[in-house]
Every structure is written in C-alpha cells, then in structure tokens.
Amino acid sequence: MASSYSFSIQIKAIILAVTVCISLYILDNCGGRDPYFRKIEDYLQFITLLYVFTIALLYKDMRLSLKQLAISLISVSTLVYIIKYLVNAKRPNGIGGYSFPSGHTSFAFVVATMIHKRYHLYYAIPAYINGTLVGYLRLFHHKHHLQDVICGAIIAIALTWRIVSRKES
Numbered sequence: 001m002a003s004s005y006s007f008s009i010q011i012k013a014i015i016l017a018v019t020v021c022i023s024l025y026i027l028d029n030c031g032g033r034d035p036y037f038r039k040i041e042d043y044l045q046f047i048t049l050l051y052v053f054t055i056a057l058l059y060k061d062m063r064l065s066l067k068q069l070a071i072s073l074i075s076v077s078t079l080v081y082i083i084k085y086l087v088n089a090k091r092p093n094g095i096g097g098y099s100f101p102s103g104h105t106s107f108a109f110v111v112a113t114m115i116h117k118r119y120h121l122y123y124a125i126p127a128y129i130n131g132t133l134v135g136y137l138r139l140f141h142h143k144h145h146l147q148d149v150i151c152g153a154i155i156a157i158a159l160t161w162r163i164v165s166r167k168e169s
Contacts (some may be wrong), residue, residue, distance in 0.1 A: 017168075031131075051111075051126065056143070059119065061118075065167075068114065075109050076156050077107070079155060080101055080155060084103070087100045092141070100145070100147065102149045102151075104138055105148075106156040108134040108135075109127060109128075110160045112165050113156060113157045113161055115127050117165075118164050118165070121151070136149075
C-alpha cells in the first residue's frame with residue numbers, strides 16, 4: 001500500500017512541476033518576441049481544465065468535480081456577462097465595449113478556485129499562476145483595465161468558493 005501512495009504522490013508532483021514549467025515558459029515568451037504568444041490568453045485559460053481533469057482522475061472524483069466545475073463556470077459566466085452588459089465599459093484599445101469585468105480572467109480563476117477548495121492549495125498554485133498570467137496578458141494586450149481583471153478574479157473566487165465542496169479524504 002505504501003508504494004501505491006508513494007507513486008500517487010510522485011505523479012502529482014510531476015503534474016505540478018510540468019504545469020509550473022509551462023506557465024514559466026509562457027511568461028518568459030509573452031513579451032511579444034514569439035508571435036504565437038500574442039493571443040495566448042485566449043487558449044491559456046483552458047490549460048487549467050486539463051489540469052483539473054487530471055487531478056479529478058487521480059482522486060477518482062471525476063463526476064462530482066465536473067458537476068461542481070460546470071455549475072461554477074455557468075454561474076460566474078452568467079454574472080460576469082450580466083455585469084458586462086449593464087456596465088458596457090470601453091476597452092483600453094478602444095475596440096468594442098464590455099470590458100468590465102474580464103471574462104477570460106474569471107474563467108481561469110473559477111478553475112483555480114475549484115482546485116483549491118476541492119483538493120488543496122498545493123495543487124491550485126499552478127492554476128492561480130495561470131489565472132494571474134491570463135489577467136496579465138489581458139492587460140498587456142490592452143484588452144482590459146486593471147480593475148476589469150481584478151474584479152473578474154474576485155467574482156470568480158467568491159462565487160466558486162460558495163459552490164464547490166471540499167473533497168473528503
């Protein structure tokens with residue numbers, strides 16, 4: 001039994017290390033040197049979904065985790081888009097409206113908060129780094145103001161924390 005537990009810890013450590021390395025690589029290349037990274041925040045918000053699926057598989061907790069994740073994503077997205085419609089704030093680049101709050105950032109922080117509450121902060125650190133990176137890139141590419149990103153994250157964290165239940169050991 002001890003070797004099975006040790007193997008599980010090793011797998012989780014590998015997943016954590018790979019996620020951190022990918023996030024650091026993206027952060028290092030997001031300065032516009034690589035054209036691939038100019039719109040990466042459009043895809044980066046979904047990387048943590050793969051991460052949460054992997055954790056749920058390792059914990060044999062896929063069904064309830066996905067249900068809580070779906071409820072959280074739908075609830076946060078609905079609230080964010082209602083606020084976007086009501087506020088109709090202009091984007092810093094002047095293209096289009098609906099800047100406040102950031103939907104990309106809120107999506108990434110829903111997933112990070114779900115991992116944090118359901119499993120452990122240890123597993124959520126790469127997801128929070130990823131969410132922060134998504135928010136930074138939205139600012140970097142002049143898609144959002146700082147308050148858009150911060151409020152998107154706060155809405156996601158607050159609502160998801162209320163929806164998701166902790167995984168019992």
